[in-house]
Amino acid sequence: MQLTMPRFDQSQVLVIGDVMLDRYWHGGTSRISPEAPVPVVKVNGVEDRPGGAGNVALNIAALGSGASLISVVGQDEAADALRSRLESVGIHTDFQTSADKPTITKLRVISRHQQLIRMDFEDSFGAADSDGFLDKARKLLPMMGAVILSDYAKGSLQDTQSLIKAARAAKVPVLVDPKGTDFERYRGATLLTPNLHEFEAVMGECSQESTLVAKGTELMLSLDLEALLVTRGEHGMTLLRPNQPEFHLPARAREVFDVTGAGDTVISVLASSMAAGSGLPQAVALANLAAGIVVGKLGTATISGPELRRAIGAEQGSERGVMTEEQLLIALEDARAQGEKVVFTNGCFDIIHAGHVGYLEDARSLGDRLVVAINSDESVSRLKGPARPINPVDRRMAVLAGLEAVDWVISFGDDTPERLLEIIKPEVLVKGGDYSEDQVVGWEIVKGYGGEVKVLSFFDNCSTTAIVEKIRDQD
Structure with a gap:
């Protein structure tokens, strides 16, 4: 049933x-x-x-x-x-x-x-x-x-x-x-x-x-x-x-x-x-x-x-994984009703590598739930060029949802996650790379309601672009 x-x-x-x-x-x-x-x-x-x-x-x-x-x-x-x-x-x-x-x-x-x-x-x-x-x-x-x-x-x-x-x-x-x-x-x-x-x-x-x-x-x-x-x-x-x-x-x-x-x-x-x-x-x-x-x-x-809704979600196998925006908002309401701290990060995540995995594990350690928002295929093409993404959005989301550190995955079609940040209001916004805090897109939104902004480094100097270029050089 x-x-x-x-x-x-x-x-x-x-x-x-x-x-x-x-x-x-x-x-x-x-x-x-x-x-x-x-x-x-x-x-x-x-x-x-x-x-x-x-x-x-x-x-x-x-x-x-x-x-x-x-x-x-x-x-x-x-x-x-x-x-x-x-x-x-x-x-x-x-x-x-x-x-x-x-x-x-x-x-x-x-x-x-x-x-x-x-x-x-x-x-x-x-x-x-x-x-x-x-x-x-x-x-x-x-x-x-x-x-x-x-x-x-x-x-x-x-x-x-x-x-x-x-x-x-x-x-x-x-x-x-x-x-x-x-x-x-x-x-x-x-x-x-x-x-x-x-x-x-x-x-x-x-x-x-x-x-x-x-x-x-x-x-x-x-x-x-x-x-x-x-x-x-x-x-x-x-x-x-x-x-x-x-x-x-x-x-x-x-x-x-x-x-x-x-x-x-x-x-x-x-x-x-x-x-x-x-x-x-x-x-x-x-x-x-x-x-x-x-x-x-x-x-x-x-x-x-909220307790009953979480139990229903667990029963149907939907307490984690790929979410629509509406589903995510319900899941977040239930999580916060349990006093859980929500961490948010975003990116293209075109080819998942060891650097991503380590970064997402570190991001998850900053709270109780990790939301990963990924750019749609059209958004990736605008940001990275017409040859990208290598993997379509449904495959990228499936790989991320399979990682132990990730609770929920959602896609967005804008070039920035600012609209999502306005409605999700995570307690912690995390970005990977060599940035200062005020260079992270959406930092002012999160800081405005009292949230935290954290910058983490990718592991092993990994880069999706470098991986793609290496593969192309071998062709």
């Missing part, structure tokens, strides 16, 4: 469900309490993270999609902390306030990277606490491309059927991350995403692929679902749809550090992709790719749009 990056910036997703505050107290410990045989922690840092449906919304926002969140909180400082964290990243929050129950808070005391204790502050919410959810959802549904019901069995999702029916009436797909063993409450949803443990708790053990497919098909038909996605940890994911072959994807993680929040990532990428117009198989493949990245991170984590 050819994966493509969805236009997340054009999608809107509504999350409805149980929100909670994950609070961490960090500190050192060096003694035992005289009051009881427990360590004394001197707290020197407090960290607040939105959890539950809040983490789902954070995942959506990190991808670049618009995110709205409906949930229940208490009248307390924890609710203020949640609103602040969520709204600071552009998430629209519409919280209903419970008069007699606290915001669900999970407090963890951490010392030397070890969790010493967790304290939960929560009372299950009742129907009265969420009786305004349907009205809130109906106001937002016309603007939404997908709805997620994020159920953590904390009581916020009391009337799931009304929410599902309202969304389906508005022709908005409903994705459900279920909890418990009563899947009947999710009847009519577009897609259910249980993990294998949750699925087997409802449908019984599935020791064989055929059993999983048979029981999954039975569940879909009984609940009038359009699709079922069973996430299976190290065994990947299985997508089932009525009257269609099962679609199985293997796990993508190379190294697993923490599976916390992986389910949130999966449903967030699924919903955001579908809201952006992706078909279900494409959305599942993207979610599987994203899950493989997020489980390689410690703690509850999100995956950003």
Whole structure:
């Protein structure tokens, strides 16, 4: 399957469900309490993270999609902390306030990277606490491309059927991350995403692929679902749809550090992709790719749009090599999102020789990514004469792209790279030869926005012109 990056910036997703505050107290410990045989922690840092449906919304926002969140909180400082964290990243929050129950808070005391204790502050919410959810959802549904019901069995999702029916009436797909063993409450949803443990708790053990497919098909038909996605940890994911072959994807993680929040990532990428117009198989493949990245991170984590785009590029073999101008600008955006330093050099590179190779290796050492821009055939002819180039531009680009030091290769038709420098804005401009800094074409552009200009020497006194003349002398 050819994966493509969805236009997340054009999608809107509504999350409805149980929100909670994950609070961490960090500190050192060096003694035992005289009051009881427990360590004394001197707290020197407090960290607040939105959890539950809040983490789902954070995942959506990190991808670049618009995110709205409906949930229940208490009248307390924890609710203020949640609103602040969520709204600071552009998430629209519409919280209903419970008069007699606290915001669900999970407090963890951490010392030397070890969790010493967790304290939960929560009372299950009742129907009265969420009786305004349907009205809130109906106001937002016309603007939404997908709805997620994020159920953590904390009581916020009391009337799931009304929410599902309202969304389906508005022709908005409903994705459900279920909890418990009563899947009947999710009847009519577009897609259910249980993990294998949750699925087997409802449908019984599935020791064989055929059993999983048979029981999954039975569940879909009984609940009038359009699709079922069973996430299976190290065994990947299985997508089932009525009257269609099962679609199985293997796990993508190379190294697993923490599976916390992986389910949130999966449903967030699924919903955001579908809201952006992706078909279900494409959305599942993207979610599987994203899950493989997020489980390689410690703690509850999100995956950003640039991270996912880089992973898609790596999947398609396009994270390096020959680029169009549009492709290069996207690759540069992703590189800079990762804090990478971009180095730029240019030339004709008609016949690649040892001097070029050494020079490009030195140029690459000045940053994290090396862009090589080469003159088009017409440009080379204007600069070097009608007998040049020896090699056409596609061959010159292919040779450069095969060098380990080179990340991206692009051609340009002008006689100078000044237009490219204006749009690429490399952190470092490199030129090879016997120049002073102010003789390098484009130096004033790069210096103007705070970049660096470096002049490097070619190795071994090599020269393309000298090589060409030597060959001609031998003819």
